[in-house]
Amino acid sequence: MSINSALLAGVSGLTANSAALAAISQNIANVNTVGYKRTAGEFQTVINSQSQGAGYSAGGVLSTARHYTSQNGQLQRTTSSTDLGIAGQGFFVVTEKAENLEVTDSRLFTRAGAFRVDNLGYLKNTAGLYLQGWPVDAEGNITTDPSDLNRLRTINVGSVGGTAEATTRIQLNANIRSSQTVSAEATAAAATPPGADAYDPLTNSMAMWDPETGAGVKPDFELTIPVSDSKGGQRTIAISFLKSTTPNQWYSEIRAVPAGDVVSGAGLANGQIKTGLVAFTQDGRLDVDAMAALGAQALFADPSVASLTFGSSDSAAPGAGQVNWAAGLGIDDQTLSFDLTAATGGLTQYDSASVVQAVLTNGTAFGNLSEVKIDETGFVTAIFDNGVTRRIAQIAIATFPSPDALLQSSGNAYRVSQGSGTYNLKTAGSGGAGTIGSSQLEASTVDLSAEFTGLITTQRAYSASSKIITTADEMLAELISIKR
Incomplete structure (x- = not known):
């Protein structure tokens, strides 16, 4: 019955606009989150198969979330030398624990570069994720590998002595x-x-x-x-x-x-x-x-x-x-x-x-160690009060064929998905990885004016979908009253 299909189409409209509202709410809530990438609800029509001569059956609408992960936010100046932002494509490689990493331990990717030195000397961001890079060997050389995450180590600046x-x-x-x-x-x-x-x-x-x-x-x-x-x-x-x-x-x-x-x-x-x-x-x-x-x-x-x-x-x-x-x-x-x-x-x-x-x-x-500097190519350098400088590690930058298809994870981080393609580890400034800005953080890509405008249109669309349901309900009530 076409009235029933109209009723169900109205329900799908309520569901789709509720999902769009959730995406807008997430964006507004994260307007000040470092490195946050906005999400938008996108709608697509649902068409039912039609039987000849049986009238039209409404399919409704379906909402899917689109993540604008590849969209870069503006870099803003800070006072901490361990605050890092990426000017270009690429992500920092991070882990959930600092030591004793196994092959089975997950590696995450993030643009949230608000790193601080923890009590053990490791660089950890506000979400508790540890920064990874290629360490300096005993001869002072750094060997990079574009495909092996297991060669990366958690960067530690506290272990550098005089x-x-x-x-x-x-x-x-x-x-x-x-x-x-x-x-x-x-x-x-x-x-x-x-x-x-x-x-x-x-x-x-x-x-x-x-x-x-x-x-x-x-x-x-x-x-x-x-x-x-x-x-x-x-x-x-x-x-x-x-x-x-x-x-x-x-x-x-x-x-x-x-x-x-x-x-x-x-x-x-x-x-x-x-x-x-x-x-x-x-x-x-x-x-x-x-x-x-x-x-x-x-x-x-x-x-x-x-x-x-x-x-x-x-x-x-x-x-x-x-x-x-x-x-x-x-x-x-x-x-x-x-x-x-x-x-x-x-x-x-x-x-x-x-x-x-x-x-x-x-x-x-x-x-003695006086400060730590990070240059645009990702080299982490210890500076001593006698004028000596010593390289500690080089930060690894990961790029993806389709970053918008990465799976979101807690802590403003991402995981590899089938749609994103496999990672490629690069040094900053090479192969489209972008350069690293020290004492800078990437701002959220949320535009409040656009989000509030979307909030209004979503509210109106939700009200319109509810009208479909009430109208279909009145028509069904009128049909039932024929019997009386």
Whole structure:
């Protein structure tokens, strides 16, 4: 009977508009939810099969929810460096637990990037989901895999301890006065045979100089260099110069301060690390050719590749001309490279005051973790208060062929469905994954004006469907009254 079909069509209208109202209510309730994607109720007609000559049978309407998961919200600035937003397509990979993940544990995907560091140091968002990424291996490398979720690990910033870096490079910018008077000890050293109190790097050296007792030879000029060892401890080495009777030539010694910091091999004493001659050209620059001609007598036979090597504290006794760090220090071996021939400075001999313009080293003392930074490519970097930076992990971004078909899950997250297609893990900024914005959060895609407009039209449609039912009821009542 066509009246019955009209009655059922009205019921379907009530049901469909109720579902649409539920979607609108969900949107309005989540207008301030980070990374929320709006849902809309969409209607489609239902047509019944018609029998010839039997009249028309109304089918009604059916409502289905459409999820606009691929629609991106605006990124808004925050004050927390662990707040993350994605500018483009892609989702953060998250899990419901931080540790002991098994293959059977679910992996979820979300755009809600309000992450905080929990009591164990893991990055967790407001829904309690843990951020996943590729960790740094023992050699400081990150190996990414586009298809294996099991290679991901929960990113932990709390396990990063303090760090230090040993000095490996020293750049000197210093001048030695060319008109320096030749000392009596240097003059005696040039005599044949050497005179009394003649300078000798082993028996009467600058390393032996004691201003209180007058022992040893007072340097014409000396500079000190701070050096960080493998544990971040501060060591000091000194470079002393004594003008020779040969023009443009200086005796030089490099020693540790205090002398007990090193163990020296044969030919070295009193903390000496290296001894030899330094030669300059007539225009005041280091004379590379002259030092090469001096050979073993030169402080460095090739100043362009000058370096010092220290054996570790637990090394065997040093050979002739070699040094180790003292056993009591318990530190690793170390090589210091000197930049003595820089075009803008270096070690020079001009007729001006002997002075140190700059001593630049790259080592650092021990430092504690001060903050965590995340760049647009997803690298999580620990920054220490001594200036050292260390990469911890790289955030993984998942993309899908059809993100609108992902299944919704609690906590503003999504699960893979047959319609969405399989995930593809990418690094931020590659393959359409979008870049990561630190100290930014993605706003909800809900437009209140559009939702309130939909609320009005849905209410009117619901009222109209109820009118169908009342009208059909009146017609049925009229039909029943015929019998009376």
